[in-house]
Amino acid sequence: MTATETNSEMEEFEPNIIGFLCNWCSYAGADLAGTSRIQYPPNIKIIKVMCSGRVNPMYVVNALQQGADGVLIGGCHPGDCHYQHGNLLARRRMAILKNLLEFIGIDSRRVRMTWVSAAEGRKFAEVIKEVTEEIKKIGPMKDIQRVNEW
Amino acid sequence: MVDQQLLIDEVKKVVSRDDVKYVIGYKKGTTGFTISPAFAYSTEYADKFIFNPLCKKNLAAYPLLEDKLPLKREEKEDKRKIGIVAKGCDTRALVQIIQEKGLNREDLVIIGIPCSGVIDYKKITAMFPNETAYSTIEEEQGFYKITINGKVHEIAKEELLADHCTSCIAPNPVIYDVLIGEEVEPWDLEEHKNLDVLEEKDVGERWEYWKEHFDRCIRCYACREACPLCYCKECMADLLNPQWIRRSVNLSENTAWNIMRAYHLAGRCVGCGECESVCPVNIPLMELNKEIEKDVKNIFEYSAGMDSEEKPLFGTFRPDDPEEFIM
Amino acid sequence: MENLILQKDKLPELIEKLSSNHVLYGPTEENGFSLFKQISNFDELNLKYLLTRVPPKSLIFKQTETLFKFTPGRKGTVTSTEINEEKSLIFAIRPCDARSFKILDPVFEGNFEDPFYISKRKNTVLIGLTCNSPERNCFCTSFDDSPGSTENVDILFTDLDDRFYVEVVTEKGKNLIKSVEDIFEKSTKNDEDSKRNIVTKSVESITRKMDLDGLVPKLDKMFDHELWHNTAQKCIGCGICTYLCPTCHCFDMQDESSLREGARIRVWDSCMYPEYTQHASGHNPRAIRMSRVRNRVYHKFSYFPKNEDITACTGCGRCIDYCPVNIDIIDVIEEVGVISNE
Numbered sequence: 001m002t003a004t005e006t007n008s009e010m011e012e013f014e015p016n017i018i019g020f021l022c023n024w025c026s027y028a029g030a031d032l033a034g035t036s037r038i039q040y041p042p043n044i045k046i047i048k049v050m051c052s053g054r055v056n057p058m059y060v061v062n063a064l065q066q067g068a069d070g071v072l073i074g075g076c077h078p079g080d081c082h083y084q085h086g087n088l089l090a091r092r093r094m095a096i097l098k099n100l101l102e103f104i105g106i107d108s109r110r111v112r113m114t115w116v117s118a119a120e121g122r123k124f125a126e127v128i129k130e131v132t133e134e135i136k137k138i139g140p141m142k143d144i145q146r147v148n149e150w
Numbered sequence: 151m152v153d154q155q156l157l158i159d160e161v162k163k164v165v166s167r168d169d170v171k172y173v174i175g176y177k178k179g180t181t182g183f184t185i186s187p188a189f190a191y192s193t194e195y196a197d198k199f200i201f202n203p204l205c206k207k208n209l210a211a212y213p214l215l216e217d218k219l220p221l222k223r224e225e226k227e228d229k230r231k232i233g234i235v236a237k238g239c240d241t242r243a244l245v246q247i248i249q250e251k252g253l254n255r256e257d258l259v260i261i262g263i264p265c266s267g268v269i270d271y272k273k274i275t276a277m278f279p280n281e282t283a284y285s286t287i288e289e290e291q292g293f294y295k296i297t298i299n300g301k302v303h304e305i306a307k308e309e310l311l312a313d314h315c316t317s318c319i320a321p322n323p324v325i326y327d328v329l330i331g332e333e334v335e336p337w338d339l340e341e342h343k344n345l346d347v348l349e350e351k352d353v354g355e356r357w358e359y360w361k362e363h364f365d366r367c368i369r370c371y372a373c374r375e376a377c378p379l380c381y382c383k384e385c386m387a388d389l390l391n392p393q394w395i396r397r398s399v400n401l402s403e404n405t406a407w408n409i410m411r412a413y414h415l416a417g418r419c420v421g422c423g424e425c426e427s428v429c430p431v432n433i434p435l436m437e438l439n440k441e442i443e444k445d446v447k448n449i450f451e452y453s454a455g456m457d458s459e460e461k462p463l464f465g466t467f468r469p470d471d472p473e474e475f476i477m
Numbered sequence: 478m479e480n481l482i483l484q485k486d487k488l489p490e491l492i493e494k495l496s497s498n499h500v501l502y503g504p505t506e507e508n509g510f511s512l513f514k515q516i517s518n519f520d521e522l523n524l525k526y527l528l529t530r531v532p533p534k535s536l537i538f539k540q541t542e543t544l545f546k547f548t549p550g551r552k553g554t555v556t557s558t559e560i561n562e563e564k565s566l567i568f569a570i571r572p573c574d575a576r577s578f579k580i581l582d583p584v585f586e587g588n589f590e591d592p593f594y595i596s597k598r599k600n601t602v603l604i605g606l607t608c609n610s611p612e613r614n615c616f617c618t619s620f621d622d623s624p625g626s627t628e629n630v631d632i633l634f635t636d637l638d639d640r641f642y643v644e645v646v647t648e649k650g651k652n653l654i655k656s657v658e659d660i661f662e663k664s665t666k667n668d669e670d671s672k673r674n675i676v677t678k679s680v681e682s683i684t685r686k687m688d689l690d691g692l693v694p695k696l697d698k699m700f701d702h703e704l705w706h707n708t709a710q711k712c713i714g715c716g717i718c719t720y721l722c723p724t725c726h727c728f729d730m731q732d733e734s735s736l737r738e739g740a741r742i743r744v745w746d747s748c749m750y751p752e753y754t755q756h757a758s759g760h761n762p763r764a765i766r767m768s769r770v771r772n773r774v775y776h777k778f779s780y781f782p783k784n785e786d787i788t789a790c791t792g793c794g795r796c797i798d799y800c801p802v803n804i805d806i807i808d809v810i811e812e813v814g815v816i817s818n819e
Contacts, residue, residue: 057413058386058394061406066735078469088467091476092450096416098475099445103348103438104409105357114477127477143357144405149398150543150558150733150740179803181685182613186803187711207802211713217706217765276509282613282684366507368531368540370747372715376801388752397731397744398541428801430530430717432508 015069015135017128019046020055024082025117026074032121040125041132044072051075052113053086057097060111065146070110070135072127077115087115107138151288152201152263157235157330161196164233164259164328173233173261174212176205181282183274187212190233201235201330202287203294206268206312208422209234210243210378213253231257237265238320242420242455243378245324249458250418252381255325262326264334267307267315269294271427274310278303314423314436316340324456342440349441360405363433367404369397373411373425373435379418386410412438417446417463420455481643481654481661482668483634488641489519492568494657499602500565502536504529513567524569524636527612528793532723533567533574537597538581542743544593544730549739560596566653569606573617573791575629577723578603583785584726602653605630609675611683614794616807618680619687622792625676635672642672687807688814689778689788695817696779700771704816708809709770711802716747718796718804719773724789727753748772774809 021027027048033040049055052075060071073094075087094113102108112131116124157175165173177188177198185204190196213232221227236244241262247253266289278298285297294310296303317340322333348356371387374380386394387407395410396403411425412435419439426436446452449472452463483491495501496517503522505514511526513533546556578598585594608615608624617624627633631650635642642664645654654661719725729746732739746753749770754763763769781789790806797805 058406058410061409062394065402065406078473085467088469088471089464091471091473092467093464095449095472095475096442096445097413100409100413100416100438100442102353103356103441104360104405105353105355107353108475112477113475130477143361144402146396146402147400148733148735148738148740149400149541150546150742180805180808181797184803184805189707189710212711215713215766217709217767219765272509280610280613363508366512368720368745370716370720371750372717372720372801375713375715388750396733397729398733398742399744400541424801428715428717428799430721430799431512432510 013136013140015043015132015140016067017044017070017072017131017135018063018068019044019072019074019128020049020052020059021046021074021116022052022054022076022087023048023050025076025080026052026114026124028118029074029116029120029124032118033124034121036121038121038125040128043132043135044128051081051083051086052090053081053083055090055093057093060097061144064106064110064141065144067145069138069141070112070131072131073111073113074116074124074127075113077117080117106141106143109134109138110141151290152330154200157201157261157263158196158199160261160328160330161190161199161233161235162193164261165190165196166193167259169230170233170259171228171230173235173259174209175199175235175261176201176207176209183269183271183278183281183284199235201263203267203269203289204271204274204287205237206271206423206427208240208243208378208424209236210240210247211376211381211424213258214247214378214381229257231259233259233261235261235263236323236326237263237268238318238322238324239265239420239422240378241323241325242320243422244455245458246379246418246420246455247381249455249460250462255458260323260326260328262323262329264322264329264331266321266334266337267311267318269310270312272432273312277305277310312423312427313343314421314426314440317342317440318421319453320456325458341444342436344434344437345440345444348437361401364404364408365401366431367399367408367433368431369399369404369407370430372428372430376424376428377415378422378424379415379420380411386414408433408435408438411435412442415439416442417450417452418454419443480645480664480669482664483641483643483661485639485641487660490660491657492516492519492522494660495566495568495653498564498656500563501568502533502565503568522568524606527608527610527615528571528574528795530795531721532577532793532795533570534577534581534723534726536565536567537578537601538585538594538726540745542593544741544743546738546740547734548737549734558593560592562596562600564600565597566602566604568604569634570603570630571608571793572605572624572626572628572630572633573615573622573793574723575603575605576617576620576622576626576791577793579629580724580781580785580787580789580791581726583787587785602632602649603630604650605633607633607635607672607675608679609636611679612794612798614685614797615683615792616685616687616794617792618683619689620788620790620792623676624679624683625672635675637668637671637675640668642668685794685807687790687792687810689810692810692813693779693782695813696775699813699816700775702816704809704812705771706767708804709765709767712749712766712770712804713802714749714751714766714769715801716749717799717801719747719749720745721795721799723791723793723795724777729753748776770804774806778810
């Protein structure tokens with residue numbers, strides 16, 4: 001495969017990114033980005049959860065199995081969690097999950113976490129941009145994707 | 151070396167207590183180098199108890215496995231204590247279960263055994279594939295002396311030692327009611343076999359490595375059943391709604407299972423090596439567990455099963471937990 | 478057909494020829510143990526080990542099998558899975574493992590015919606390999622089987638150091654040999670004697686024995702005996718004994734679907750798991766390990782012989798070898814004998 005071919009293939013690749021955003025901050029931040037008409041890549045598909053602490057690591061693995069190329073978890077800034085410290089528990093979990101995925105051979109950059117408050121529409125758009133760019137570079141997630149052998 | 155008579159005497163003492171139901175320990179197995187878990191309800195039975203370097207099985211799973219039949223009318227629940235013969239890693243498992251409130255410390259009588267490492271059953275059977283019995287096995291200054299049919303074989307310890315023992319942080323029981331013999335000197339810790347090699351590979355190479363192993367998994371879940379810490383009433387792998395992991399056996403589902411098994415033991419795995427030793431298709435599960443154990447130690451300065459008063463790793467946080475990966 | 482000789486240096490040629498028109502499965506070395514895998518050349522083959530870790534039943538009765546596919550909705554469809562008629566061949570299957578199919582046949586070819594199993598069974602030629610040195614937990618002789626038995630294979634190879642003694646047993650075997658006849662040589666009386674000697678030596682080296690005499694009525698009398706409680710107390714319910722058993726055949730059926738399509742699949746199951754008998758209501762008739770351990774023994778040594786006239790055990794010893802808590806089936810049956818003699 002020549003370099004140009006690779007490039008053109010990469011350009012065509014539009015990643016699927018699943019965003020688990022917390023109801024109170026990140027989701028509201030995404031909302032603000034929308035109402036403020038800030039442009040961001042359409043690659044992200046958002047699933048609202050009540051708190052980033054609600055994100056079971058299995059959600060992440062299942063998303064990667066079912067066609068997501070990346071997963072973004074959005075929570076409130078430390079101290080702002082509406083459930084006091086759900087985001088801080090999530091932070092611990094994701095730190096270990098990312099390391100485990102990396103160790104198994106799944107690029108840990110596919111799993112990202114961010115703090116976005118309800119007022120940070122612009123930051124939200126930037127995060128999405130950055131994540132999308134990065135996952136485009138990494139390429140599609142094929143390794144553990146569910147193949148329905150039937 | 152554990153004094154067998156001392157152990158038997160101690161077990162007898164414990165089992166004859168009125169508030170003790172039975173004592174769990176080890177006895178010689180039926181064939182080859184097998185060891186069988188033993189349950190002493192009487193002092194006579196205690197005579198069968200042994201402890202030697204082959205006693206690798208972590209008995210900490212048994213108090214939680216007890217079959218509980220529905221009570222008959224006017225029958226009262228037997229709330230007597232359970233005695234248990236426990237090595238360092240076994241007591242760590244007990245501590246961890248107590249910490250998670252799976253067991254009460256008061257319900258256990260722990261007969262602690264200082265352990266200087268155990269023999270990997272797979273290694274010793276590979277060395278003596280057709281031996282049907284051994285008479286004694288002793289450890290002496292870096293050697294195992296194995297007597298088979300009157301012939302003594304001297305084998306260097308590292309040839310038979312179970313891999314996970316080299317990085318054991320608790321050769322001596324963490325908690326106990328009685329200790330058999332003297333505490334052993336902790337040894338210089340080594341990193342778990344193969345971890346450094348794997349860490350140096352790049353992501354793609356590591357996936358190739360694990361892919362081969364996960365592809366072979368037959369999803370018998372023996373790793374889960376053997377693990378003393380896998381005691382959930384209903385495992386997420388068995389749930390049907392939502393079905394986290396499909397039942398079909400293929401690379402994707404096998405990987406999901408293995409990620410989740412390892413992850414659910416993050417900060418809980420005590421490194422006893424049960425999962426790896428029961429795996430019928432030799433998946434190096436301890437490499438996953440040890441890697442997580444290392445991360446947990448490095449990032450959160452936490453070791454599972456050392457202090458029953460401590461809060462579980464994922465049930466707590468520190469404001470200054472590292473967050474350089476957060477955007 | 479008379480028996481033949483295959484020089485060992487001709488084996489690669491044989492493997493190559495057979496794998497060109499068959500899916501050829503043979504024992505390969507995998508991370509320190511043996512496993513049946515599809516092979517296409519001799520180098521992949523490893524005959525060092527006696528038994529493969531996972532028994533060859535997995536090649537005929539697959540761990541995961543798709544029964545049919547469906548699409549949901551008002552216009553939903555159901556499509557049956559095409560039956561695979563591929564010709565395949567299992568090379569170096571041990572006589573005990575070959576015998577397991579004799580036990581599985583009545584299950585899948587009896588009252589209910591399973592097309593998946595039947596087609597694979599019909600299209601698979603079993604090439605056996607005599608066991609020259611049985612392992613410590615082998616006890617096939619307890620079932621009137623022998624390490625050199627030709628009873629359940631199509632062709633049997635016996636390793637005579639520099640050559641293989643080849644016995645062609647069935648029509649299927651004959652047809653297969655015909656296609657590669659030129660690499661075989663004629664055998665002599667001498668070769669037959671050498672095989673007999675090897676088998677005699679093998680039989681002598683089998684130390685373990687299970688006493689099956691009157692076992693069914695014995696078991697009938699002790700369903701409620703405390704032996705089962707004592708045995709089950711150390712069981713951790715890991716299910717290795719059933720997954721690695723060449724005769725265990727229980728399965729579970731589930732629907733797997735994505736949004737637009739789905740399939741009903743069949744996967745191995747094990748009676749050692751509590752979910753195995755769990756009812757939808759939540760009630761579990763085998764709620765405790767005692768009843769599950771007991772069921773495993775009864776199914777193999779009482780129910781199955783009653784229904785199909787054959788004990789559902791081949792004496793391969795895998796469950797004894799790999800049980801992490803040393804539940805030794807020979808020992809259990811021995812105790813049954815002792816208790817019923819009391």
